[in-house]
Amino acid sequence: MNMSVALPVILPLFFGALSVMFWRSHFAQRSLGVLGTGAMLLATIWLLMETWEHGHVVMEMGSWPAPFGIVLVSDMLAAIMVVLTGIIGFATAIYSLSGIGKMSEKFGYYPLLHLLLAGVNGAFLTGDIFNLYVWFEVMLVASFALLILGGERSQMEGAIKYVTLNLLSSMIFLTAIGLTYGLTGTLNMADIGAKLATVEDTGLVTVIAMLYLVAFGVKAAAFPFFFWLPASYHTPKVAVSALFAGLLTKVGVYALFRVFTLIFNQEVDYTHEILLWVAAGTMLTGVLGAAAHYEFRRILSFHIISQIGYMIMGLALFTPLALVGGVFYIMHHIIVKANLFLISGITFVMKGTHELRQMGGIYRTNPILGVLFLIPALSLAGMPPLSGFFAKFIIIRAGIEAEAYWVVAVALVVGLLTLYSMIKIWAEVFWKAQPEGVEGEIHDVSSGPMIWMWIPVIMLAMMTIAIGLYGEPIYQMALMSAEQLLDPSQYIEAVLGVQE
C-alpha cells in the first residue's frame, strides 16, 4: 500500500474542508491556502519520485480489488501532471495573498481553490473512467464558482457559456462511458484497455472513440470545440485566470493522451489522423484569434488554444519522439502560461486596464518586470534557449521524421505568429511610452502589500530558464512517460497484475 498516490487528492480535499470551517477568518484562510498548496506540492514531488523509481504506483480504494473497486494510478505522465498542479497551485496561492482581494476571500476563494486542485489531481490520478467523470464534475463546479467570484456582469456572461458547453461535454462523456460499459462490462481503464485489445471488430469501438474525442476535445479547448475558453478566461480575477490557464485545459489534453494511448489504439491510422487535423486547426485558429485582439488576457487566452494544438500534435503523430514532445510541451506550457497571466495581473495593478492601447511605459519605469515578461513570452514563442524552444523543437523534429510535412509547416508558421503576438504585447505595454490622456501608474507594485505577486512570477520565470539550460532531466521524464504510453501493457499489468 503506497499512500503517495492518494495524498495529492486527499490533502486538497482536507484543506478545502478545513478552510470552509474557518469561513470567517481571513488569516486562517490565507495561511491554510499557502500551507495546503505547499503540502500538496511536497506530496506531488514525493509521488513523482516514487513513480520515477517504480514506473507505476497503484492504490486500490477501500482495498476492493481492480477492476471492481476504484483504483488510483500514477504513471509518469500522471505524476508529471500532478507535480505541475502542485507548482501552479502553490504559485497561485502565494500570488493570491496580494492579488485576490478581501471580498473574494470572504466568499470562499480559498476553499474553492483547494477543491479545484483536488478535482484536477483526482482526474490525473484516477484509473477509473467513471471516477474521472466525477472529478470532472468537481472541477467544473469549482471552476464555475471561481469564475463568477466578483459578481461582474461580464463574468456571468462568460460563465454561462462556460458551463453550458462544459455540461454538454459532460453529457457526451457520460454517454460514452455508458456505451463503453455496455461494450466491456467494466469501468476500470486498464481493464477496458485490456479487453478492447482483444476485440477484432473495431468499428464500434472507433465510433465510441469519437464521443471521447469530442468530450475531451471540449475540455481541452481544441478546434472546433474551444468557444467557451475565449468567452470566459478574460473575465475572472487574474489569479483565477492563471490557475485555469495553467491547469484546466490540460486536464482535457491529459484525458486525450490517456484514452488515445491506453484504450483507443486499434485504428490509429484513422483516429490519430483526425487528431492531427484537430491539432492543426487548433494551432491555427488560436493564434489567429490572438492576432486579432488587443486585450492582454484575451491574447493570452487564444494562445492557450493554439498551444493545445501542439500538444495534440504530439499525441496525433504517435511516435515515441512525438509523445515526448507532447509531454515536454505540456510541462513547459503550464509553467509559462500561468506566469504570463500572473504578469498581466501585475500590469493591471499598475495601469488599471488590460487594454494594450491604453498601457505603456513599463519598460521605462520597471525594467525588471520587462525582463520577467520577456522570459515566458519568448519561451511561449519557442525562442531558444528557453523551455519553449526545446518543446517546439522536439515536436517539429518528430513531425519531420514522421514525414507529416504539412502539419510541421503549420506548426512553424504558428510559432512565428505567436512571436508576433508576444512582441505586440511587449511593444505596446512595455516599450511604448504611456499614451497621453490615459492615467499612468495607478499603484506602486514594487513594495508593500503587492510584494507577494512578484514571488511566483520570479519563481516560474526561473523554472522556464532552468528547463532551457538544463533540460535533460525533463527530457528523461518525458521520455519515460512516452515509453509507458506507447506500451499500455505496462499500465495494465500494474493495475490488474500479470495476465495470461
Added chain:
Amino acid sequence: MLYAILSIFLVAAVAPVVHRLTGRASGWVLGLLPAALFVYFLSFLPAVSSGESIVLVWPWMPGLDIQLSFLVDGLSLLFALLVSGIGFFIVTYAGRYLQAHRDLGRFYVIILAFMGSMLGLVLADNLIALFVFWELTSITSYLLIGYNHEDKDARKYALQGLFVTVGGGLALLAGIIMLAMAGGSWELSEILNNGDVVREHALYLPLLLLILLGAFTKSAQVPFHFWLPRAMAAPTPVSAYLHSATMVKAGVYLLARLNPSLGGTDIWFTTLALFGAVTMFTGVFLAFRSTGVKKVLAYSTVMALGTLTMLIGVGTETALLAAMAFLLAHSLYKGALFMVAGILDHEAGAKDFLQTGGLRSALPVTAAFAILAALSLGGVIPLFGFVAKELMLEAVLDAPGLVGILSLFAVLTAILGVAVAAIVGIRPWFGARADTPKTPQHEAPVAMLAGPAVLASLGLIFGLGPGLADQGLINAAAASVQGAPVDGYLALWHGINLPLAISAFSLVAGGLLYWRWEQARRALAWVDRAAEYGPEKGYFKMMDGLVWISEWQTRVLQNGYLRYYVIVTVAMTAGLVGVTAQLFEVSVGTLHFERLQIHEMAIIAILVASMLFAVLTRSRLGAVAALGSLGFTVALVYVLYSAADVGITQVLVETLTVILLVLVLFRLPGFLNLSSSALRVRDAGIALVTGGMITLLILSTLDARLFPSISQYFIEESEPSGYGRNIVNVVLVDFRALDTLGEIFVLALAAIGVYAMLRFRAEDRR
C-alpha cells in the same frame, strides 16, 4: 571556449552595475572583455593556420543529441576574430557616443548578449547549438534596433527585422533537422565530411531550399533586402556592428560553412550565383541613389552580402578565396565608415550627405580615415578592397557557368561601387563648407576615433602586404569553405589582365557618375514609384492581411452566440459518429418490437407525448410541466427494470426541479419567439439526427456486448464482504465510495458558488 562565451553573457548581466560604478569610463572597462576574447582567439591562430581544426564538446541535452560543441577552424576563427575585435571598438565607441543616453547600462547588456550570441553562432559545431545562437542574434538585434523604443518607427522596423529573420529562422530549423537526418549527425564536423551522402539524399532539395531561405533572410538577399536599411533605426554603433562583422554576415557564414556538404550541385550554383548577383547590383544601385549617410552605407552592405553569396555559389577556389578576402575587407571598411557616420552625426548633426561638405578642415583625422576606408570600398589600389575586388572579378570571369550574366552584374556593380565610394569619401569632406545642423567644435574623442583609425589602417596594411592576411587566416578560412586545402594566394599585383582593365574602367566611369550624381539621382526618381510595388510593400500587405484574416476568422468562429457554439459542438459529434460508423460499416442494432408489452408501449407513448408537448407549447409553465412528466416517466422505467433506488432518486430530483423552475418562471419576462421557422426546422433537424444517431449507437452496443459485466461481482460480494444487502447502497458507499465522496464535494462547491453569486455583488456595493 564555453567559458569564453558564457563570460560574455555573465558580464552582460552585470553590465548596468559596472556602468554605474565606472561612469564615463564604462566603455573602456567593458571593452576589456571583447579585447581579452580577441587575444584568446588569437591563441588559436597558429594551429588553425597550419590547417588544424579543433572541436570542443560540452554536453547539454544528450538525449536529444544537443550539445554545446564548438568547431574552431579557419572560417569560424576568422569570424570570431572579427566579432570580438570589432566588438571591442564598438563597445568603447558606444561608451562615448551614447554617453548622455539614460539607457546606456541596458544598451551594454544587449550589445554584449548580442556579441556572445554571434560568437556562439560562428563557433558552434552542433546544429542545434548553432540554431539557438542564430535565434538569439535575431532577438538581441530586435532589442538593439528598437533601442529608441519610444519612437514608433523604431518599434515598427525592429519588428520588421525580427519577423523577416525569425521567419527565415523557422525555415532554417526545419532545414537543419532534415540536414541532420540526411547527414546522419547533428555535428557539423561530421556532416561536412559526409557531403556526398547529403547531396544524394532524397531530402537534399527541400533541405537546401529551407536552409537557403534562412540564410537569405538573415543576410538580406533580394527580395528580403528591405529590412536591412530599415534597421538603421538603431543607434549608429549598433549599425556599425550589425553591418560590419555580425548579424547580416550570419547568413553568409552559414552558406560558407555548409558549402562542403551542400555545395557543388547545379542548383546550389545557380541559386546562389543568381540571387547573389541580383542582390549585389540592387544594393549598389539603391546605395547610389540614396542620400542618407547610413542609408547609403546600408545599401552598400546589401551589395557586399550579394557579392559574398555569389562568390560562394561560384565555388571555385579563386571564388572562395575572393569571398574570404572580400569578407575581411568589407568588415574593416564598413565598420570604419559606420563609425565615421556616427561621428558626422555626433559632431556635425549631419545625417544626410546633402547636408555635408567641406568638413575636412573641421574634422581632419576623421576625414583622413574615412577617405582611406572609402578607397577600400571603391576597390582602389593599394587598399585591401582592391585585392579582394580583383580576385572577385577574376573568379566571376572564370565561373563554371553564367559567365555572361555574372560578369555584366559584376562590372556594373564595380562602376556604381566606385561612385558610392566617391559619395562617401569625397562629398562630406571636400568642396564648399555646407551648413551642418551643428558646427563641429572639435575632433571626435579618442574612443570614437580609435575604431575608424585602426580598421581603416588595417585595410591599407593588408593591401600592401596581402601575405599577412592570407597566410594568417584567409587561406585557412577558404580551405574550410572548400573543404580541402587551398593553393591560391592573395596578391596586390596580378599583372596587366582583364580584371585590372575592368577596375581601371570602373574607376573612370564611377568617377563620371559621381560628377553627375545630382542629375543621375533625378533621372532615377522613378525608382521610388517602382518601390511602391517592391517587396517591402509586400511585407506590409502581408501583415495587414494577417490582421484582416485573423479578425475575419475570429468574427466568424468566436461570434459570441452561445446557441451557435452548441450547434457546432453537437453537429460535430453527430458528424464524427456518423462518418466513422459509415466508414467502418458498423452494423445497426436491431429492435425487437414483437417482445414489446402493452405497459411498455404506454410508457413510450407518454414519453413521446410529453416530449412533443414540451417542444411545441407556447407556454412556459406547460413546457415545465411536460418536462416533469417526462422525468417521472423515466423514473417509471427505472422501477420497471427493478432499480427502485434510482427510481426514487429520479422522482425526488424531478419534483424539486419542477418546483424550482416554477418559482423562477414568475420572475421571467414574457415568452418571446426569437427564431424564425427556418431556424427552428434546422435546429430540430440537428437534434433529431443527433438523438437518432446516439440511439442507434446504443442499440449497436447492446447487440455487441462483448464481455460479462463486473456487476456480477457486486451482487456476489455485497453481503459477505460489504455487509449490506442493498447492493446499490453498498456500491455507493463502499465499492465506489470515492465517487460518492467526489459528489459530496460537488454539492458543497455548488453551495459555496450559489452563496457567492447571490451575496457578492450585494455586499460589494455596500
